[in-house]
Amino acid sequence: MLQNLKVIPFGGVRENGKNMYAVEVEDEIYILDCGLMYPENELLGIDVVIPDFAYLQENIDRVVGIFLTHGHADAIGGLPYFLSANQVPVFGSKMTIELAKITVASEKKLRHFDDFHVIDEKTAIDFKNATVSFFKTTHSIPGSLGIDLKTEAGHIVYTGDFKFDQAAKPEYQTDFGRLADIGRDHTLMLLSDSSNAESPYANSNEHDISSYIQETFKYHPGRIIVASVASNIERIQQIFNAAALTKRRVVLTGQDLEKIVKTAMALDYLKLPKPDLLATTKELHDLAPEQTIVLETGKMGEPIKSLEKMATNRHRLLHIKEGDLVFITTTPSHAMETTVAKMRDMIYRADGTVKAISDDLHSSGHANKTNLQLMINLLQPDYLMPIQGEYRLLEAHAHIAEETGMATDHIFITKMGDVLKYDKGQFHLGAAVPAGDTMIDGSGVGDIGNIVLRDRRLLADDGIFIAVVTIDRRKKKIVAKPKLTSRGFVYVKANRDLMSESSDIVVKAIENNLAHKEFDWNDLKQDVREDLSKYLFDQTKRHPVILPVIMEVNQNRHR
Template sequence: MSQIKIVPLGGVRENGKSIYVVEVEDEIFVLDCGLKYPENEQLGIDMVIPDFSYLLENKDKIAGIFLSHGHADAIGALPYLLENVSVPVFGTELTTELAKINVREYPNTKDFKEFHVVDEFTEIDFGHAVVSFFSTTHTIPDSIGISIKTKEGNIVYTGDFKFDQSANKPYQTDFSRLAEIGKEGVFALLSDSSNAESSSLIASENQTEEEVYDTIRYWEGRIIVASVASNIRRVQQIFNAAHKSGRQVVLTGKDVEQIVRTAIRLGKLQLPDEDLIITERQMKNKRPEELLILETGRMGEPLQSLQKMASKRHKSISIQEGDLIYITTTPAISVETTVAKTEDMVYRAGGTVKTISDNLYVSGHGNENDLKLMLNLMKPKYFVPVQGEYRLLAAHADLAHEVGMSYQDIFITGRGDILEFEKGRLRMTGSTDADNVLIDGLGVGDIGNIVLRDRKILSEDGIFIAVITINRRAKKIISKPRITSRGFVYVKTSTDLMKESATIVETVVLENLEKADFDWGVLKQEIRDQLSRYLYEQTKRRPVILPVIMESSQKRK
């Protein structure tokens, strides 16, 4: 009987951060290594990556990292794993090139070179398992699913996918290969759940291309298109529509420049005209009706960039009267408020907003029918829905039950749950650490809940600082307390509050100086407690209170 474990370290009960560990005998196969962008309450955080503790504890077993596609939710955390483990990375041509960009930009992994290009015809024999691949349809070319063949059957990871019968070659699903894998026998299926609640018919990419062209060709002024940089399919549609409409394209932002140039170099993105792309400097010599500006924003988030354009804070572009802002990405439900705010700002600046979802339902992930078709093609013995919040995993589990699977063979996992094959069946046997690791600047994992809590308080109630100098030996105050505040109250109109706060500090300090067992920690805590109580009584707010106590041997004159 084979020894098999399946451990999701991310990508379950959350959006993004896909990473799934499949362990066969003494070899570990890592499927994707993605990040997710911070939620609203994670103030100041740049990105969130998985906890790699399980992999670091078993790094000698890792056979390789296998990437399904080139989006950040699949490759974004790769540098942070590779700085701790040196293992081969496998992916298709475009996926590998995009992963190299991420890895080389991170100082600790810039010299890593062990990338291996695979395609849908590649098979790699690792002894206890054979890894092969199958092409899938997503919003970026060279997307693949991954199959790990074991003695018990195939363990299949779909990656992000949908079924689109009109997709052209770089985006086509290999249905015959899916059927072949299903016929061989599937032990476990790990399948994309991102769109599991939707029964809506997803627009084909041909329909989407027509919609993009119709929107662009009839507008008489300048057009600013907001898109995700790594949605290569959408970028291709925008290029085609711009060319047919007699417009030239300006790329704004480092992300889109790198991704687009890489895709063009590899032939995954076609330029209809060599002169289609112009620089921001050349843009100044063009009439508005000759221009299309492609804005992808920092780390693929265009909405914040649009807000900067509307408020004239963008480094090079401001929204003008008569501009069309065309949002070609489908924002998540969690950012609907941000979308509404952005639209309002655009209209105030004189622009007009249209979104691709006004007329079409657009998604890069399969709907209910697509997911059920995948289940029927694979006919898995066990099913693990992945890539989605809990409600989406549960909805996908219900779909699996609809096509004939028993709920006892379906596992809705949390991060770190260990599924293990023992006594003839797959079962939950335990868990491992798999918390979020927060990236803030160059800091990796050094920001925790306490710091985030303080940032939240600072953002809501501000900071209150009390500075005082004492002579502990003489049991005297050398300089009276100085009170400063930021983001709490307007100091010039709160003089009485400041004076009373200074008095409280002075009283607490004198009381503590008289104690035989004087303790710095106790003194600071008492100042915090007394000030916190008084300030809350006066303002109903709780600022971060920072007592600064300096010691001097100088005697007061």
């Protein structure tokens, strides 16, 4: 009799990206995906966000492996950070594993890590308490798989990112028969993609998108800069095909894109329609505009910032000029709409024009309402956990499921760290485990917390105010008049009275401290900081970061 069965989201719920889920079956833990998320604007200076691995690290001896659905950053981007401390087996399709190897190789500690295992839709792995198998799904990258954990209580099914496309090519086709088989054998819980749950529109099939790209290439007389996501292999193939048919050559920008293209070509998932299709960046300026396609993905696969640089003459390779068409072949998330609108404006200011697939077609790699209901009807799950999406998307998915007849109390809209525990034939919410965001800034992992982010916001909003003073503690006097510096707070020359009064406040705070018998450096700095902060806020209604620097002449060192 099954005693312990839990499902725990460590990311991917109430947010876009950072997919990571754990299924505990007795004394074994199965990790489903290990992704990252690109930060929102308020996370100043943060490069990426990954899940908090604390609970899994505490129980690492129970982890049997990480099972990957596909090769996008939201599914594999967290691997280097997890595997650095916890080297466990990693399972995925041929394409997914090759991209995972590229991702992991970026971490020096993992250069010799080789515990990768290539699986496919025919693979079934028997562990002590569950059997893990896989099924083909349709997404924008080949080798996308859903994951099925067969337990004593029933199947736990994780869709990964998916959509249904009846016109999909063989390497992208969904295995409908396999889904129906799982449904007939009793699906206990379904973890299903919610990214496109609000869309009532049918997704355009890839055949129509391919024709649309070809027409765009055919009828534009000048240079075309195509913005795409580096790991959308299907879209890149369509771009290659359209370029060949319209007698154009393609210039790839960025190392990320080149690595992914080379990997896909080596695995025969990406084919060049003609041998000389690709041109080097050195050849870019020798090509006639009507022969040129520039494929731009930007750093880490994000094209928007690169396009902004092109429009403002800051890009290392090219600048947008009159006659250029920027063709956006990726559908940005709702959260990026304002950023994309600003980027479009910049391009028009640079005399370019903009066209986006999303203006005319409903292009998405994720399931819409009809797809989500079909998945539920095929698998017939007892319980549903909507995943991969902000709260409103999870809520929309829940309503979609209710329309199919699922009971409201069998649908769980979770947050990170929630534990869904199976007990006496039912799932219920148990005691939560530690979970949250770990922020990556440069080489720092998790060393940027809320206090550091608060200081960065203050610096960005109100600037910094520095007071440098030299004292002689033995003689209990100030040796040199305070030197005040402001950056991003006020213009010093235009605020002489403010600076003069601030200097007097610093002197008074220090003299009060020097007069005391017991002298404490921390108390001295805190008094200077508090007195200055009060005065500056009264005068400006701003809160700059105040940094007192107190030096002592005899010891010649900073305090």
